[in-house]
Amino acid sequence: MATSSRSVSPTQSKANRRAPPAIALIIYPITLIVGSIFSAISPTARPPSRGSSDPASALAPTIAADINVPDGHSSPVNYFARKNNIFNLYFVKIGWVWITFAFFALLLTQPYFTKAPSGLRGKRSAQALLRYSIVTLAWFLTTQWFFGPAVIDRAFVLTGGKCESLTPLAAAAGGGLAVDSWEEIKLIFTAAACKVAGGVWRGGHDVSGHVFMLVLGSAFLGFETLGASRSYLNVAGSEAKAKDDSDDDSTSDNEDDDDSVPIFARRFAWGVAGLSWWMLFMTAIWFHTWLEKLSGLAISLGVAYVTYLLPQSLLPWRDITGIPGL
Ligand SMILES: CCCCCCCC/C=C\CCCCCCCC(=O)SCCNC(=O)CCNC(=O)[C@H](O)C(C)(C)COP(=O)(O)O
Numbered sequence: 001m002a003t004s005s006r007s008v009s010p011t012q013s014k015a016n017r018r019a020p021p022a023i024a025l026i027i028y029p030i031t032l033i034v035g036s037i038f039s040a041i042s043p044t045a046r047p048p049s050r051g052s053s054d055p056a057s058a059l060a061p062t063i064a065a066d067i068n069v070p071d072g073h074s075s076p077v078n079y080f081a082r083k084n085n086i087f088n089l090y091f092v093k094i095g096w097v098w099i100t101f102a103f104f105a106l107l108l109t110q111p112y113f114t115k116a117p118s119g120l121r122g123k124r125s126a127q128a129l130l131r132y133s134i135v136t137l138a139w140f141l142t143t144q145w146f147f148g149p150a151v152i153d154r155a156f157v158l159t160g161g162k163c164e165s166l167t168p169l170a171a172a173a174g175g176g177l178a179v180d181s182w183e184e185i186k187l188i189f190t191a192a193a194c195k196v197a198g199g200v201w202r203g204g205h206d207v208s209g210h211v212f213m214l215v216l217g218s219a220f221l222g223f224e225t226l227g228a229s230r231s232y233l234n235v236a237g238s239e240a241k242a243k244d245d246s247d248d249d250s251t252s253d254n255e256d257d258d259d260s261v262p263i264f265a266r267r268f269a270w271g272v273a274g275l276s277w278w279m280l281f282m283t284a285i286w287f288h289t290w291l292e293k294l295s296g297l298a299i300s301l302g303v304a305y306v307t308y309l310l311p312q313s314l315l316p317w318r319d320i321t322g323i324p325g326l
């Protein structure tokens with residue numbers, strides 16, 4: 001890397017001061033640590049069979065002891081420990097739809113985009129769309145498809161995991177899959193195909209898709225909303241100052257400006273980010289091992305770093321992706 005791109009010019013340091021704060025990301029490890037500690041010490045979260053004498057307990061999932069056992073296998077005491085809780089079904093399981101809606105709501109309503117000086121408007125929107133594309137591509141490759149099974153599924157198989165408790169008959173009947181031998185079923189090797197075929201995805205390192213998606217999605221919305229809000233406050237502040245300074249006996253032209261739509265869009269985006277955080281906390285308490293949560297967190301923070309923090313120090317990258325609110 002050229003040293004010149006790392007040296008900090010006055011303009012750059014001013015830009016960095018206005019950039020979204022990296023320290024905000026600390027909320028994610030804290031959430032996972034607090035959730036995991038709670039799950040280890042709470043009597044409701046800790047099943048009686050897994051006492052402190054079990055040396056593996058620190059690495060094991062808690063009440064949902066086998067997270068990949070199909071629904072109905074156990075009846076957790078807490079509503080949020082159920083896989084079929086309404087927030088999991090209609091919010092997390094289609095989480096990228098909510099994140100996409102919230103992002104486009106910002107893009108179409110925020111003065112930072114809609115009231116930008118001509119020339120800047122297109123650039124800001126294109127850079128925001130690029131940032132959306134980067135995080136969407138990362139989400140897509142990690143959880144949905146990576147030239148075949150997703151990164152998460154490949155990691156699971158590579159670390160020794162497989163689809164168990166599955167008979168070819170059950171597979172054909174349960175999933176309607178055109179397979180007639182166990183070997184053929186194993187070839188499918190995605191968590192979704194295994195579940196559809198009535199099997200249990202067991203054995204390997206199961207990176208938490210929930211942790212990955214909820215951290216990435218909420219960080220993305222947090223950075224974008226914060227950027228748009230800061231810019232809004234600056235614009236509003238300077239407009240108010242200009243208004244004060246001017247000779248103002250006449251009625252203001254701005255009186256008919258309606259801020260309710262941009263404000264609603266920002267609240268909606270914060271709402272999606274906030275609910276994502278809450279579901280992350282629930283995942284931290286009720287699902288997965290420490291290590292599986294950590295790997296989901298590491299991948300998502302890596303993507304957030306490349307998209308939002310690297311541009312603060314690497315000028316050529318900043319010129320491409322931009323920084324929200326600048
Ligand atoms: C100029 C803009 C271009 C954008 C595209 C750029 C490149 C992106 C490349 C491909 C992306 C294609 C799809 C983008 C679609 C965006 C719209 C949608 O959100 S449709 C998808 C809806 N699906 C979801 O939201 C699923 C979310 N759920 C999950 O990911 C998983 O359930 C889980 C990870 C949360 C948990 O996994 P599980 O195995 O436990 O279920």
Ligand SMILES: Nc1ncnc2c1ncn2[C@@H]1O[C@H](COP(=O)(O)O)[C@@H](OP(=O)(O)O)[C@H]1O
Pocket residue numbers: 067068069070071080081082083084085088206207208209210211279280282283287288
């Ligand atoms: N906060 C949450 N609420 C409900 N279920 C959750 C959850 N976090 C994880 N799970 C469930 O735990 C399993 C593993 O999740 P992941 O690997 O994505 O983190 C998934 O089960 P299913 O795949 O049977 O739905 C998922 O639905």
